[in-house]
Amino acid sequence: MLNKQFVALAAFLASSLLSPTNALPLDASIEARAPACDHWVDTWTSMPQLTEPANLPNPPFNQTGSVFVNSTIRQTLHMSIGGPQIRIRLSNAFGATQLNITAVTVALPYNNSAGQSIIETNTLQTVTFSGNNSIIIPDGSLAVSDPIHFPINPQSELAVSIYLAGGQLGNSITSHPGSRTTSFYQFGNAVSAANLTDASVQSVAHWYFLSAIEVWSPPQARGFAIVGDSITDGRGSTTNANNRWPDLVLARMQKNPSTKDIGVLNQAAGGNRILADGLGPNALGRIDRDVLAQSGIKYSMIFEGVNDIGTADSTTAAQDFVYNQLIQAYEQIITRIHTFGIPIFGATITPFSAPNSTIQAYSTPEREVTRQRVNQWIRTSGKFDAVLDFDKVVRSSANQSMLQDQYNSGDYLHPSPAGYQAIADSFDLNLFNRFAGGVSSYM
Template sequence: MQFLAFAGLLASSLLAPISAAPLEAQVETRDFGGTHWVDTWTSMPQLTEPANLPNPPFNQTGSVFVNSTIRQTLHMSIGGPQIRIRLSNVFGATQLNITAVTVALPFNNSAGQSIIETNTLQTVTFSGNNSIIIPDGSLAVSDPIHFPIKAQSELAVSIYLAGGQLGNSITSHPGSRTNSFYQFGNAVNAANLTDPSVQAVAHWYFLSAVEVWSPPQARGFAIVGDSITDGRGSTTNANNRWPDLVLARMQKNPSTKDIGVLNQAAGGNRILADGLGPNAIGRIDRDVLAQSGIKYSMIFEGVNDIGTAPSDAASQDFVYNQLIQAFEQIITRVHTFGIPIFGATITPFSGNVTIQAYSTPEREVTRQRVNQWIRTSGKFDAVLDFDKVLRSPTNQSMLATQFDSGDFLHPNPAGYQAIADSFDLNLFNRFAGGVSSYM
C-alpha cells in the first residue's frame, strides 16, 4: 500500500503544472500564431586573411581590436517591430570577449557612416547580460530588441571589445562594399566616432545576421555565391549589388515584399575547395539551412572553380564532372528540408588574358558545358540565365561592353541592374509551398 501511495504521489507530481518553477526554466509553449524570426540581413562569415585584418595598432602580435569600438552599418531587407543580432566567432581560434553592443539608426539612414541618431540608441543584451564570451567556433544570439525597422533601411551596430581577441584568427566579411569604422576606447554610445585613432575600412567584423520578428507570411531567400553576388564592381555604400536591386523590385511587389533577401556570398569563393571562405558544399548547412525562416534558396557559383583549375582539357573535364556532382549534392541537401533551390548560369569571363587570367578557350568550353547542364538537366527547381543577360550579342564568351566593370569578369552597376531586372519574381509564388523532399 505504501508503494502504491508513493506511485500515485509520483504520478500526480509528474502531471502537475510547473508554474512554480523559475520562468527561465520553463519550456516555451505559447502560441505565437505563426509569428517567427526571419533573417533580414546576413553576411557570410569567413577567416580574415592577413591583408584584411585591421591596420596596426588595432592588429598586434597576438591580439586584435584591443580596447576598440567597431561601428558598422547594415542594409535591412524586410522590416518588423523587433530584431535580434547574431555575432559569429566561427573562425576565431580563441574565445571572443564582447564587452558591449548597441544598435541605432545611422544619421539620415545612410550606409557607411559613423554618425548615429542617438535618440534611437539601445543597448543589446545577451541572456540578460551586456557582455558575452563566445567560444571559438561558436555564435551568439542577442535578446530581442524592441527596435522597429523598415524594409531597405540601414542599421548601425557598435561593438566594444575591452581586451580584444587573442591571436590573429578572427571572423569577418572582407567584401562589405560598405564602410565600417573603428577607434580606441568604448564609444558604443557616442553620436560619432571622433577619436584621432579612428579608421575607415570596407569590411564587416563579427556580425553574421540580423533577424526580425515577422508575421507568418514572412520568409527568407538565401543566395549562395561568389564575388559577383558579393558585389565586386558595385558602388561602395550604394547598396547596388544585384541582390539589393532585386530586393528593391520585390519591395514594390505585394506578393514578395515580405521576403528577406540574404546575401551569403564571398569574393573568390569556390564550390569544390576552400580558399576565400569555405567551399560552398561545406557551408550550405550553416549559410542556408541553419538560417532563420528560410523558404527559398539559390546558388550562383562555379566560375572560380573553372578559373583556378589548370586550363588543359583533362583538368577542365575533371572540374566539369566534379561541379555537376557538387550541384546535385547541394540540391539533394536543400531539398531534404523542402526548400526549393534556383540555379544561375555562369556569366562570361573571356577577354584580355593579361587582365583576366581565367580567360582561356578550354575554360570557356567548361563554362558552356556547365551552363548547358544547368539549363537542361531539370535538377534545379528553376534556372536564372544570367549568362544570357550579360553576354555580348556578338561574342557570347565575353561580357557585353556596357556591363563590364573592366576586368572581363565582374559586372558594373549597369550589369547588376540588368541581372536584377531579369529576375523572375513569379518564382516566389510558384514555389510558395516548397518542394517535396523526395525530388
C-alpha cells in the same frame, strides 16, 4: 477577483514586452505570444570567413597576438524586410580563441545612410545576451542577442557598435571582407557615442563579427538565401550604394505585394569556390551553415562555379575533371536542400573571356568550353527547381564568351552597376509564388 488579478498581470506583462526602452528579457517571452504564427526571419546576413592578413585592421588595432584591444567597431547594415523586434547574431566561427564581447549597441544611422559613423542617439539601445551586456563566445561558436524592441523598415540601414575591452587573442578572427560598405573603429568604449571622433579612428570596407540580423515576423514572412561568389558579393558595385544585384532584386520585390515579406540574404564571398576552400569555406561545405541553419528560409539559390573553372588548369583533362566535379557538387547541394523541402534555383555562369589572359587570367578557350558545358547542364538537366539565365542577360551578342561592353566593370569578369541592374531586372519574381509551398523532400 483572482481572475481579474491574473488578467491585469497579463496585461502589464504584455505592455512591458512592447516597451521600446531596451532588450526584451527573454527570447521565449515574445514567442509565447504567438507560438504557432509569428517567427524569426533573417533580414540581413553576411557569410562568415577567416580574415586574411591583408583584411585585418591596421596596426595598432592589429598587434602580435591580439586584435581590436580596447576598440569600438561601428558598422552599418542594409535590412531587407522590416518588423517590430530584432535580434543580432555575432560569429566567432573562425576565431582560434574565445571572443570577448564587452558591450553592443544598436541605433539608426544618421539620415538612414550606409557607411557612416554618425548615429541618431535618440534611437540608441543597449543589446543584451541572456540578460547580460557582455558575452564570451567560444571559438567556432555564435551568439544570439535577446530580442530588442527596435522597429525597422524594409530596405533601411541599421548601425551596430561593438566594444571589445580585451580584444581577441591571436590573429585569427571572423569577418566579411567584401562588405562594399564603410565601417569605422577607434580606441575606447564609444558604443553610445553620437559619432566616432577619437584621433585613432580608422575606416575600412569590411564587416567584423556580425553574421545576421533577425526580425520578428508574421507567418507570411520568409527568407531567400543566395549562395555565391564575388559577383553576388558585389565586386564592381558602388561602395555604400547597396547596388549589388541582390539589393536591386530586393528593391523590385519590395514594390510587389506578393514578395515584399521575403528577406533577401546575401551569403556570398569574393573568390569563393564550390569544390575547394579558398576565400571562405567551399560552397558544398557551407550549405548547412549558410542556408539550412538560417532563420525562416523558404527559398534558396546558387550562382557559383566561375572560380572553380578559373583556378583549374587550362588543359582539357583538368577542365573535364572540374566539370564532372561541379555537376556532382550541384546535385549534392540540391539533394541536401531538398531534404528540407526548400526549392533551389540555379543561375548560369556569366562570361569571363577577355581579349587576352593578361587582362583576365581566367580567359582561355579551354575554360570557356567548361563554362558552356556547365551552363548547358544547368539549363537542361532539370535538376534545379528553376533556372535564372544570367549568362544570357549580360553576354555580348557579338561574342557570347564576353560580357557586353556596358556591363563590364573593367576586368571582364565582374559586371558593372549597369550589369548588376540588368541581372536584377531579369529576375523572375513569379518564382516565389510558384514555389510558395516549397518542394517535396523526396525529389
